[in-house]
Amino acid sequence: xxSLLQPDRVLYLVHGEKKIxxxxxxLYFCRYCSDLRSxxxxxxxxxxxxxxxxxxxxxxxxxxxxxxxxxxxFDCPCxxxxxxxxxxxxxxxxxxxxxxxxxxxxxxxxxxxCRWTSRDVGMADKSVASxxxxxxxxxxxxxxxxxxxxxQQLAQREKLDRDRKKLAxxxxxxxxxxxxxxxxxxxxxGLGTRLQRQRPGAPITxxxxxxxxxxxxxxxxxxEPAQALDEVEPLPEDCYxxxxxxxxxxxxxxxxxQPDIQPAGASQLHPKHKHLLIKRSLRCRKCEHNLSxxxxxxxxxxxxxxxxxVSYIPEVRIMSIPxxxxxxxxxxxxxxxxxxxxxxxxxxVGCEEGDPEDINSTAKVMVPTMELVLxxxxxxxxxxxxxxxxxxxxxxxxVAFRKSNKIGFFIKVVPQREEDGDVTVSFKIRHDFRxxxxxxxPSEEGDAPTEAVWLTHHVELSLGPLVA
Amino acid sequence: xxxxxxxRICNRSSKKLKSINKMSDKQSAQKSAxxxxxxxxxxxxxxxxxxTIGARTVVHPKARIIAEAGxxxxxxxxxxxxxxxxxxxxxxxxxxxxxxEGVEPKTMTIGINNVFEVGCMSQAxxxxxxxxxxxxxxxGRNMILTSGCIIGACCQVNTCEVxxxxxxxxGSGCQRRVQTERPQPQTLQLDFLMKILPNxxxxxxxxxxxxxxxxxxx
Numbered sequence: 168x169x170s171l172l173q174p175d176r177v178l179y180l181v182h183g184e185k186k187i188x189x190x191x192x193x194l195y196f197c198r199y200c201s202d203l204r205s206x207x208x209x210x211x212x213x214x215x216x217x218x219x220x221x222x223x224x225x226x227x228x229x230x231x232x233x234x235x236x237x238x239x240x241f242d243c244p245c246x247x248x249x250x251x252x253x254x255x256x257x258x259x260x261x262x263x264x265x266x267x268x269x270x271x272x273x274x275x276x277x278x279x280x281c282r283w284t285s286r287d288v289g290m291a292d293k294s295v296a297s298x299x300x301x302x303x304x305x306x307x308x309x310x311x312x313x314x315x316x317x318x319q320q321l322a323q324r325e326k327l328d329r330d331r332k333k334l335a336x337x338x339x340x341x342x343x344x345x346x347x348x349x350x351x352x353x354x355x356x357g358l359g360t361r362l363q364r365q366r367p368g369a370p371i372t373x374x375x376x377x378x379x380x381x382x383x384x385x386x387x388x389x390x391e392p393a394q395a396l397d398e399v400e401p402l403p404e405d406c407y408x409x410x411x412x413x414x415x416x417x418x419x420x421x422x423x424x425q426p427d428i429q430p431a432g433a434s435q436l437h438p439k440h441k442h443l444l445i446k447r448s449l450r451c452r453k454c455e456h457n458l459s460x461x462x463x464x465x466x467x468x469x470x471x472x473x474x475x476x477v478s479y480i481p482e483v484r485i486m487s488i489p490x491x492x493x494x495x496x497x498x499x500x501x502x503x504x505x506x507x508x509x510x511x512x513x514x515x516v517g518c519e520e521g522d523p524e525d526i527n528s529t530a531k532v533m534v535p536t537m538e539l540v541l542x543x544x545x546x547x548x549x550x551x552x553x554x555x556x557x558x559x560x561x562x563x564x565x566v567a568f569r570k571s572n573k574i575g576f577f578i579k580v581v582p583q584r585e586e587d588g589d590v591t592v593s594f595k596i597r598h599d600f601r602x603x604x605x606x607x608x609p610s611e612e613g614d615a616p617t618e619a620v621w622l623t624h625h626v627e628l629s630l631g632p633l634v635a
Numbered sequence: 636x637x638x639x640x641x642x643r644i645c646n647r648s649s650k651k652l653k654s655i656n657k658m659s660d661k662q663s664a665q666k667s668a669x670x671x672x673x674x675x676x677x678x679x680x681x682x683x684x685x686x687t688i689g690a691r692t693v694v695h696p697k698a699r700i701i702a703e704a705g706x707x708x709x710x711x712x713x714x715x716x717x718x719x720x721x722x723x724x725x726x727x728x729x730x731x732x733x734x735x736e737g738v739e740p741k742t743m744t745i746g747i748n749n750v751f752e753v754g755c756m757s758q759a760x761x762x763x764x765x766x767x768x769x770x771x772x773x774x775g776r777n778m779i780l781t782s783g784c785i786i787g788a789c790c791q792v793n794t795c796e797v798x799x800x801x802x803x804x805x806g807s808g809c810q811r812r813v814q815t816e817r818p819q820p821q822t823l824q825l826d827f828l829m830k831i832l833p834n835x836x837x838x839x840x841x842x843x844x845x846x847x848x849x850x851x852x853x
Contacts, residue, residue, distance in 0.1 A: 245812060246805065281787075281805045282785055283812070283814070287814065287815050414812055
């Protein structure tokens with residue numbers, strides 16, 4: 168019966184730029200807008216960089232310099248696992264007395280998963296445990312750097328031209344000093360802030376972040392264009408007759424993970440530094456409040472701000488489904504859980520005919536018409552023996568059971584289509600929400616501190632296939 | 636002195652009886668395990684059928700070595716860990732024509748310095764030296780491992796082929812690659828286990844070398 172608890176069985180509809188249906192566990196709730204938000208209607212911002220194996224935090228500037236790679240950790244070029252450093256004792260001649268040999272420690276990199284070692288590609292053992300390993304130099308680095316600098320300048324010049332054109336139109340309204348300042352400010356921060364979202368039609372915006380430092384003179388850079396060659400290196404003569412040594416050929420994945428070298432043979436696969444991961448914070452696009460902000464420390468999984476939907480919206484879950492038969496009325500048992508600490512009133516409303524949000528349902532549903540009352544979530548309830556159970560007069564036809572902040576209720580489903588797919592029903596759930604985030608207005612002291620706002624959500628349930 | 640001589644005569648005659656019994660046993664299929672001296676085989680391990688275990692081999696408790704369809708010969712210096720299953724069983728598909736009499740008993744040979752990690756299952760008829768079969772790996776009957784092969788964890792290899800030397804099979808898709816050096820024999824681990832296991836487990840009796848040695852004692 169664990170399949171009934173799968174998250175994609177119960178979907179909530181999010182009203183955003185796109186109508187997104189996703190389980191409540193993946194949604195966020197903006198309590199300033201009092202609305203559900205999904206990952207696609209929030210803006211993602213990079214908080215910090217860290218290495219997944221050594222959990223070392225890295226400031227963003229340093230991460231950019233090191234191309235988002237960790238300095239200490241390596242990835243196996245064969246299976247992309249993390250490499251570990253192993254030590255062996257080798258006899259080495261003492262520096263003072265060449266005739267005597269002493270045991271010295273030599274370190275090499277080894278993969279625990281595919282048993283690749285750094286000796287396989289001919290990398291000599293190093294005498295220091297970390298920091299001795301170098302990635303091979305890319306022969307084209309100089310040319311690439313020159314090209315990047317040239318295009319950086321080009322992008323900046325084009326941006327200046329564009330801004331000058333815009334300012335030329337608006338000159339009567341804006342002083343010149345202000346316009347120069349905005350250019351510098353906007354360029355210094357680059358992409359990522361709200362000031363500089365991707366604007367369609369903007370030229371080479373990806374390079375706009377690589378801005379020149381303030382005060383640097385704009386040198387005119389010239390690059391040599393790439394020269395086309397007439398003669399191409401011919402294939403070796405035994406290209407078609409030489410038998411392939413299959414273990415030596417690298418897979419496409421192994422090859423493309425090192426795009427600068429792209430070795431064709433396994434004996435040229437050098438380990439690469441491990442890629443950094445990011446911690447990101449989410450921000451509501453409408454009210455610009457933070458919805459999710461993780462802690463800075465990479466070893467901590469907690470959040471400074473965590474406005475997830477499951478802690479504000481009552482959650483519907485499927486508890487048991489009888490055999491669903493075409494055009495026969497069946498009773499499905501659902502549970503409703505109250506995540507907040509105060510009593511919540513829930514009204515269920517079926518979808519009307521021609522509801523634009525109701526596109527997936529394949530069955531008619533009869534939801535209970537009475538208001539369901541959910542008790543507040545009390546963390547100490549299981550330890551408090553003297554507390555008397557609250558008495559809510561429950562209609563036994565509607566409410567199957569009640570357990571602290573959870574309630575089980577019946578809905579009647581009549582499948583309407585005899586097709587092969589799942590039976591899907593949808594209804595609207597309307598509950599009261601007390602906004603604790605809103606500031607208390609000092610003028611109205613007589614009122615209740617928080618007023619209830621009634622929120623409506625569209626819920627879709629996938630009940631499984633029909634039984635013949 | 637006479638008492639000693641009497642005791643020796645009794646021993647010699649009892650040994651003769653035992654050897655006579657053994658001769659009669661040899662005519663029927665040999666059902667006992669022959670464990671060489673120096674091997675450490677825990678009592679809790681299950682050894683069924685005609686199994687020969689070489690010296691310096693360590694068999695952990697709950698390991699199972701089952702010789703149903705033929706004898707198993709295990710060499711020296713092997714390490715067979717818990718819940719490992721080495722089984723010489725009948726092939727799964729037995730047509731009504733080839734009944735049990737028609738199937739010849741084939742000997743399963745396992746070389747030296749192999750490691751059978753926890754929970755692995757090996758049905759391969761021929762395993763060479765210095766191989767490592769990692770946890771929960773599954774070897775089919777028609778495989779032949781040469782030396783230095785490593786069958787990765789949870790890899791099911793059931794083809795009919797000879798695995799070349801120093802091959803590593805790893806990953807969910809059973810990718811292969813060749814490593815440049817063979818895995819090292821686990822001598823340190825074997826020594827440690829041979830010291831520690833007898834402290835906590837009873838061991839199966841090893842077979843003494845030969846009765847020809849005893850007259851030399853006189």
